[in-house]
Amino acid sequence: MSLELDPQHERAIDDLIARLSWEEKLAQLQIAYRPRFEDAAALVRSGIGAVFWPGDADRTNELQRVAREESAHGIPVLVGLDVIHGQYTIFPTPLAQAASFDPEVAAMDARTSAAEAASGGVTWTFSPMIDVSPDPRWGRIVEGFGEDPWLNAVFGAAKVRGYQGDLGAGTLLACAKHYVAYGLAEGGRDYNTVDASEYRLRNGAAEPFRVAVEAGVASVMASFNTVAGRPMHANRRWLTEVLKTEWAHAGLVVGDADGVVQLVPHGVAATEADAVALALTAGLDVEMGGHVIASDGRAVVTEADVPLARIDDAVRRVLRLKFARGLMTDPFVDAGAEVRVPSSETLAAAREAARRCPVLLANDGTLPIAPTASVLVVGPYAESTDHLGTWTQSFAAKSGSLVDALRAAMPEGRVTSLPGAQFFRRDPAGQVEAVRAARQHDVVIVAVGEPSSLSGEASSRSDLTLTGDQADLIHSIAATGVPFAVVLVTGRPLIMSEWIDAAPSVLLAWHLGTQGPQAIADLLLGVVSPGGKLPVSIPRSVGQIPVTYDHENTGRPPRIRGQLEHVEIDVAVVGPGNTDDYYTSKYLDLDLGPQFAFGHGLSYSTFEISAPVIPSPVVDAATVATEGVRVTATVTNTGEVTADEVVQLYVRDVVASLARPVRRLRGMRRVTLAPGASTRVEFTLGAHDLGFWGDGPTAELIVEPGEFEVHVGGSVQSTRVASLTVR
Numbered sequence: 141m142s143l144e145l146d147p148q149h150e151r152a153i154d155d156l157i158a159r160l161s162w163e164e165k166l167a168q169l170q171i172a173y174r175p176r177f178e179d180a181a182a183l184v185r186s187g188i189g190a191v192f193w194p195g196d197a198d199r200t201n202e203l204q205r206v207a208r209e210e211s212a213h214g215i216p217v218l219v220g221l222d223v224i225h226g227q228y229t230i231f232p233t234p235l236a237q238a239a240s241f242d243p244e245v246a247a248m249d250a251r252t253s254a255a256e257a258a259s260g261g262v263t264w265t266f267s268p269m270i271d272v273s274p275d276p277r278w279g280r281i282v283e284g285f286g287e288d289p290w291l292n293a294v295f296g297a298a299k300v301r302g303y304q305g306d307l308g309a310g311t312l313l314a315c316a317k318h319y320v321a322y323g324l325a326e327g328g329r330d331y332n333t334v335d336a337s338e339y340r341l342r343n344g345a346a347e348p349f350r351v352a353v354e355a356g357v358a359s360v361m362a363s364f365n366t367v368a369g370r371p372m373h374a375n376r377r378w379l380t381e382v383l384k385t386e387w388a389h390a391g392l393v394v395g396d397a398d399g400v401v402q403l404v405p406h407g408v409a410a411t412e413a414d415a416v417a418l419a420l421t422a423g424l425d426v427e428m429g430g431h432v433i434a435s436d437g438r439a440v441v442t443e444a445d446v447p448l449a450r451i452d453d454a455v456r457r458v459l460r461l462k463f464a465r466g467l468m469t470d471p472f473v474d475a476g477a478e479v480r481v482p483s484s485e486t487l488a489a490a491r492e493a494a495r496r497c498p499v500l501l502a503n504d505g506t507l508p509i510a511p512t513a514s515v516l517v518v519g520p521y522a523e524s525t526d527h528l529g530t531w532t533q534s535f536a537a538k539s540g541s542l543v544d545a546l547r548a549a550m551p552e553g554r555v556t557s558l559p560g561a562q563f564f565r566r567d568p569a570g571q572v573e574a575v576r577a578a579r580q581h582d583v584v585i586v587a588v589g590e591p592s593s594l595s596g597e598a599s600s601r602s603d604l605t606l607t608g609d610q611a612d613l614i615h616s617i618a619a620t621g622v623p624f625a626v627v628l629v630t631g632r633p634l635i636m637s638e639w640i641d642a643a644p645s646v647l648l649a650w651h652l653g654t655q656g657p658q659a660i661a662d663l664l665l666g667v668v669s670p671g672g673k674l675p676v677s678i679p680r681s682v683g684q685i686p687v688t689y690d691h692e693n694t695g696r697p698p699r700i701r702g703q704l705e706h707v708e709i710d711v712a713v714v715g716p717g718n719t720d721d722y723y724t725s726k727y728l729d730l731d732l733g734p735q736f737a738f739g740h741g742l743s744y745s746t747f748e749i750s751a752p753v754i755p756s757p758v759v760d761a762a763t764v765a766t767e768g769v770r771v772t773a774t775v776t777n778t779g780e781v782t783a784d785e786v787v788q789l790y791v792r793d794v795v796a797s798l799a800r801p802v803r804r805l806r807g808m809r810r811v812t813l814a815p816g817a818s819t820r821v822e823f824t825l826g827a828h829d830l831g832f833w834g835d836g837p838t839a840e841l842i843v844e845p846g847e848f849e850v851h852v853g854g855s856v857q858s859t860r861v862a863s864l865t866v867r
C-alpha cells in the first residue's frame with residue numbers, strides 16, 4: 141500500500157486547498173471525539189474532517205451523505221475508532237499476540253478487524269500501539285508488544301500491513317501510537333514524564349515507529365508524555381525533524397484525545413489557543429477533541445499564530461488519506477453486507493490465534509490433562525467470562541468461561557467447578573470447600589489472574605501480586621498433594637514470587653479474546669501443545685523493575701557463585717543465583733535475573749537447537765549492508781509429541797564505541813515439528829541488525845568493525861553462540 145497519489149489526485153488536492161477558507165482548513169484538522177450522533181451530523185455539516193465513531197453502517201452512511209451533500213465542499217469524513225484487537229471477533233490482546241512470536245497472528249487479527257470494522261463504515265483505526273515498555277506496573281503494557289524494540293517493530297509492521305492491505309474496501313487506515321516513549325513513563329505511572337537520551341530512544345522506543353513509517357503507516361499519534369521537558373504534542377524535534385523530514389512520513393500526525401489542550405497543565409502553554417498554535421507549529425496535523433474550531437465556528441488561531449504553509453501541509457495530509465482510502469470516490473458502505481457478529485471463519489481464526497499465545501512457564505508433567513481425568517476447576521477465573529481484555533467495544537462478541545469450555549471438550553460429568561477464592565475479597569469458607577473437593581479429583585486447575593479492568597489506560601498498579609485470596613488458594617491446593625496446574629489469565633506480567641515455588645505447572649494464558657477459554661482448554665487437554673514465549677521478562681519483585689534482557693552491562697557486572705571463572709554475567713540473562721562479589725550491580729536482598737526470562741516458554745515436547753552456523757564468519761561492513769550475513773541452525777523435536785519451538789536469534793556487539801545491550805533479539809522462527817523431525821532455519825543479519833544509531837548530531841546507523849556474538853536458542857537464557865567478525 142502506498143500513500144503516493146497520482147498527479148491527478150495531487151492536483152485535485154491543490155484545487156480543494158485553494159478553495160477552502162482558513163476556518164474550513166482548520167475544520168479539516170479536527171476529530172470530533174465521541175460526539176452524540178446529532179452533534180456529529182451538525183459538525184460534519186459544518187465541514188469537520190473526522191469523527192470518532194463506533195461504526196454502524198446506516199449512521200456512518202448518513203454522516204457521509206451529510207458530508208457530501210450538505211457541507212460546503214462535499215469532502216467526506218474520516219471515521220476513526222480504537223479497533224485494537226478486534227471489532228466483533230476479539231483476538232488476544234497485543235501483548236498476548238507478541239507471545240506467539242508469530243507476526244502472522246497479528247496480521248490475521250488486523251485483516252479480520254479491518255473487514256469487520258470497515259463493513260460498518262469505520263475507515264481509520266488508532267492501532268497498532270507499538271510502545272516498548274520495560275515496566276509491567278504500566279497498565280498499557282497489555283496494549284503493546286512487550287519490552288523489545290525489534291519485536292514491537294516486526295509485529296507493528298505486520299499489523300499495519302494487515303489493516304491497510306491495498307487500502308481498498310474492507311481495509312482501515314492504521315495509526316502507530318504513541319509517539320514517542322509513552323511506555324517509558326517514570327514509575328510506570330500512566331501519562332508520566334519521560335527523560336531519555338536520543339541514543340536510547342533511537343535504538344529503543346522510536347525504532348518501531350521508524351519501521352512503521354517504512355511499512356507505509358497512514359498516521360502516527362503523538363503521546364501524552366513529555367520527553368526531556370518537551371511534551372510530545374509540541375515536540376518539533378520528534379514530530380517534524382525526525383518523523384516527517386528524516387523518515388519522510390507522508391501521512392498524518394494526530395494528537396491523542398485532548399492531548400493538545402493538555403499542553404496547558406503541562407505548563408508550556410498559557411491558554412488552549414496557545415496550545416493549538418504550539419502543536420500545529422511543531423508539526424501536529426490533526427487534533428483529537430475539538431479545540432481548533434470554537435463552538436461558534438470561529439478558528440481559535442490565526443495566520444499570525446501558525447503559518448499558512450504549515451496549515452496547508454496539514455490539510456494536504458488529511459486529504460491525501462481520504463483520496464488514498466478511496467473516500468473521495470465512494471465514502472459509502474453496503475449496509476446489507478455489514479458484519480455484526482463473528483462468522484465461523486473468524487471464530488476459527490481467533491481460536492487458532494489464541495492457541496498460539498499462551499506460555500507454559502513450568503510443567504511437572506501434570507499437563508496435558510488426560511481426557512478421562514476427573515477435573516476440579518477452582519479460582520475466580522473458573523467461571524469468569526472476562527477473557528476479552530482491555531479495549532473492546534460494548535458490542536464485541538463475548539467469551540464463555542473456562543469451565544464451560546472444558547465441559548464442552550471432556551466427557552460428561554468429568555468437570556466440576558468451585559470459586560475457592562475471589563478477586564477483591566477473601567473467602568475462607570469457599571477455600572475450605574475447594575480444598576475438600578480437590579481431594580476427590582484426579583487433577584485441579586487453579587484458574588487465577590488479573591481482571592481486565594486492572595490493566596489498560598490509566599490502570600497502573602504499584603503492587604503486581606494476585607489480588608484477593610488467590611495466592612492463598614494456590615498454597616491450599618498445593619498442600620493437598622493432588623496434582624494441579626495454575627492457569628494465569630492476565631493483561632500484564634504479574635509478580636509470582638509469593639507462590640511460584642509451590643506451583644510446578646503454570647500456563648500463562650493472558651486475555652485471549654472471544655475464543656480464549658476454548659483455546660486454553662485445547663492446550664490443557666493437549667489437543668495442541670503450548671508454543672508461546674515471553675515477550676517480557678517477568679520480574680521477581682516490583683523493586684527490581686525495570687528488568688529487561690537487553691540491558692547494558694555496567695562496569696561492575698556481578699559474577700555468579702560457582703562460575704567465577706566467568707568475567708561477567710549478564711544480569712537479566714542469567715538464571716537465579718547469587719553473587720560472591722560485593723561491589724557489583726545487584727540487589728542485596730534479591731536473586732539476580734528475572735523470575736522468568738525473555739523468550740522463555742516450554743511445550744509438551746523437548747527440542748534440541750544446534751549451535752548457529754555462519755558460513756562466512758568474517759565480512760566487511762559493505763557486504764553486511766548489501767547481502768547481509770547468513771546464519772543457520774537446526775532444530776529437532778526430541779520429545780514424544782508434535783509441538784512448536786521458536787528459534788530465537790540474539791546479537792551482541794562485543795566492543796563498540798558506545799555501551800551496547802548484552803543481547804538484542806534480531807530473528808525468530810516458530811516451527812511445528814513431529815517427534816524426531818528436524819528442520820534448518822535460516823536468518824540474514826543486515827546493517828540494522830548489527831549496527832546501531834549513534835549519538836552524533838545527525839542520525840547515523842553505524843556498523844562498527846569488530847567481533848559480534850550470534851546467539852541462537854529457545855530463550856535468551858538457553859542459547860548457543862558463534863562468532864562473527866566485521867572488518
Ligand code: NOJ
Pocket residue numbers: 222266317396397597
Ligand atoms: C486515548 C488513548 O491514549 C489512545 O490510545 C486512544 O486511541 C484515544 N484515547 C482515543 O480513544
